[in-house]
Amino acid sequence: MLLMLKDLPRYECLLEAARRFPDLDPTACEAYLNLLRAGDEAERRRESFFNEHHITAGRFTVLMLLYDKIAGEPLPQTPADLAEKAGVTRATITGLVDTLERDQLVTREPGSGDRRMMLVHLTTKGRETLEAILPGHFRHMAELMEPLTDAERRTLVRLLNKVAGKADSMAEETRCHAAAARVSLPSP
Amino acid sequence: MLLMLKDLPRYECLLEAARRFPDLDPTACEAYLNLLRAGDEAERRRESFFNEHHITAGRFTVLMLLYDKIAGEPLPQTPADLAEKAGVTRATITGLVDTLERDQLVTREPGSGDRRMMLVHLTTKGRETLEAILPGHFRHMAELMEPLTDAERRTLVRLLNKVAGKADSMAEETRCHAAAARVSLPSP
DNA sequence: TGGAGATGATTAGCCGCCTAACTAACCCGC
DNA sequence: GCGGGTTAGTTAGGCGGCTAATCATCTCCA
Structure with missing residues (x-):
């Protein structure tokens, strides 16, 4: 279980922060x-x-x-x-x-x-x-x-799947980088 | 981090299972x-x-x-x-x-x-x-x-908020039950 | 055939999170 | 004032996740 913020920052705060970052x-x-x-x-x-x-x-x-x-x-x-x-x-x-x-x-x-x-x-x-x-x-x-209504559940599943798919491809990429690193550094 | 199924059951399997449960x-x-x-x-x-x-x-x-x-x-x-x-x-x-x-x-x-x-x-x-x-x-x-498009992000936030709110009220309920149990069993 | 590498399961050790119990300090009412 | 309940922080112990290392076995090829 991950440590997470209980109350999320308000959207206006994010806009404010985006000016600095x-x-x-x-x-x-x-x-x-x-x-x-x-x-x-x-x-x-x-x-x-x-x-x-x-x-x-x-x-x-x-x-x-x-x-x-x-x-x-x-x-x-x-x-x-x-x-x-x-x-x-x-x-x-x-x-x-x-x-x-x-x-x-x-x-x-x-x-x-x-x-x-x-x-x-x-x-x-x-x-x-x-x-x-x-x-x-x-x-x-x-x-x-x-x-959630049935329609909302379907929508939620669709959106979550997009994100999970992206997460998966990001993980794949990380694994490739790690493998490439192992190849270029044969014996650590 | 929680242990979770990598590949979720297909919806047809859920329908099948719903007949037994x-x-x-x-x-x-x-x-x-x-x-x-x-x-x-x-x-x-x-x-x-x-x-x-x-x-x-x-x-x-x-x-x-x-x-x-x-x-x-x-x-x-x-x-x-x-x-x-x-x-x-x-x-x-x-x-x-x-x-x-x-x-x-x-x-x-x-x-x-x-x-x-x-x-x-x-x-x-x-x-x-x-x-x-x-x-x-x-x-x-x-x-x-x-x-996700901006519109999809807004939708996702809205749906997730509904679920998080429900989870919160469920947690509240659990806490009340626990408190009630402590009252009715003064010294365990 | 025999050794190298791949592939099983396990072990050891770290970390974060939890609950329960403890200590120290505070506050409040008599 | 001073004793009881409350609150702050810590400690102790457990669990479940991870990685890295170990051991046994299998596979494959020279």
Whole structure:
């Protein structure tokens, strides 16, 4: 969870500041700060909801990934798969699976063939825990989005997708620069 | 930073899932997941930018609060003020100010009158560090929001404000429940 | 066939955020 | 004045994210 300003600067202040900082684009800045704040608020509500159910967002995500295709069968997966789908490093998954295994919500087993691989399975207790949380979680989402009409939700999704796409391409660029740096400096 | 799904479920999957979970509102769920993902992506880009300048988002926020009114004079403030404005606990501010003081970007001094209070000051080095980062930070914001037109930015701000307002009122409600619980259970 | 490099998972250590508990100082009413 | 509740700041401990380094295994090619 990120540290964020509780009360955002007013737009007039941004205009004022833009006079001193030619790089400051007031409408971009306003949109950016509002996005960070709304995302942060939503995350805090989410974590608060999960805390009431004695789980964390990270653990919940792993359980959801193992539960997978909500209509289908739970599917054992490797830590690397989970890391890829969750968008975190494998080391983070190791830590989460450690605590989930301690609480008997998942099990770890050696995988098939390749002896480096592990397979993480959802246990019956894990499935029951998840299914006990899900309805409340869905209601929580619906409550948070309640002030938006369906049309507004569609608009919001469209605009957020534009921003997320841009963020993605910026991340890509950073990775390329890093790779290029590694090539030009073979052994640090 | 929160662990989040990299690829969101498609809308058809949500419709499918809604048949099994009557509490699932597909458009709310889609908007919610997109908000969390976009917020998370933006935070990652932000942290990545700050890392390149050897600072963290938390430390940057504290420096900004001390720099304050961008056009005005740096203003010493108490840790409690900083915590309130940043939306974190006082303990978090203590930790951030510890490292900022170690790096000589701020100083801590006993405050005026009330001997419990401390005043955190921005040092010259702190101000110079911040001013070296700000232009790039503004360009970073502008780049991320570049795919949106001015009209879209205004719309986005309006919709995000609705959601943030709702999140705020939900948090308020939680706090009231907690307070009520404390009253009805005088000594745990 | 055998060694180099790639790819699994894990470990160790840092950081920021949280809550809960503590200390010191303040204020207020008797 | 002085004792009780309140408030400021800190400390201690936990968690979850990250990177970098380690170890085991696999793969591929000379």
